[in-house]
Amino acid sequence: MNLTVNGVDTTIESGPLTSLLDVLREELGITSAKAGCEQGGCGACTVLVNGASRRSCLTPVASIDGAAVTTVEGLGSPEHMSPVQQAFTHHYAAQCGFCTSGMMMAAQAYIEGGGSDDHEAIQEALGGHVCRCTGYVKIIDAVAAVARGESFDLSVTAAGTAMTNIGGMA
Ligand code: FES
Numbered sequence: 001m002n003l004t005v006n007g008v009d010t011t012i013e014s015g016p017l018t019s020l021l022d023v024l025r026e027e028l029g030i031t032s033a034k035a036g037c038e039q040g041g042c043g044a045c046t047v048l049v050n051g052a053s054r055r056s057c058l059t060p061v062a063s064i065d066g067a068a069v070t071t072v073e074g075l076g077s078p079e080h081m082s083p084v085q086q087a088f089t090h091h092y093a094a095q096c097g098f099c100t101s102g103m104m105m106a107a108q109a110y111i112e113g114g115g116s117d118d119h120e121a122i123q124e125a126l127g128g129h130v131c132r133c134t135g136y137v138k139i140i141d142a143v144a145a146v147a148r149g150e151s152f153d154l155s156v157t158a159a160g161t162a163m164t165n166i167g168g169m170a
């Protein structure tokens with residue numbers, strides 16, 4: 001089997017029923033997708049498959065043979081963050097960070113699909129993504145800011161305080 005992972009053509013050695021989550025984490029060493037519930041209920045494992053957000057824990061790798069897979073590592077780097085990554089940083093939309101990769105990938109799919117800054121629409125797009133830390137408000141604010149095409153000063157948070165720590169973003 002073959003996948004294009006974050007733009008790199010990759011031959012997959014794992015068995016056909018191995019989950020995409022395990023292929024990413026265990027075979028390829030790409031660890032942004034998190035193993036949360038592993039039952040489709042938390043969203044922590046979400047990645048893009050051919051541009052659509054998908055629970056990688058429920059995706060047998062054989063079912064997406066030949067697909068393009070994007071993870072947070074494919075959105076941008078610490079030096080060149082994507083708009084979604086910048087917005088999550090600026091709006092302090094991550095605390096422990098466990099949900100953050102999945103949230104970002106769902107947000108990326110929403111933005112690429114032309115999503116607006118309407119908070120109800122964003123809530124729907126992120127539905128099923130569980131966060132135990134943030135209360136969701138800052139996450140929704142971050143996605144809305146990207147939808148409005150805002151640019152972000154990463155030296156300060158949205159509250160105007162100096163940025164010191166974005167814990168768990170990796
Ligand atoms: S780990 Fe896949 S949805 Fe929870």
Ligand code: FES
Nearest residue numbers: 095096131132133
């Ligand atoms: S679960 Fe901790 S930041 Fe969402």
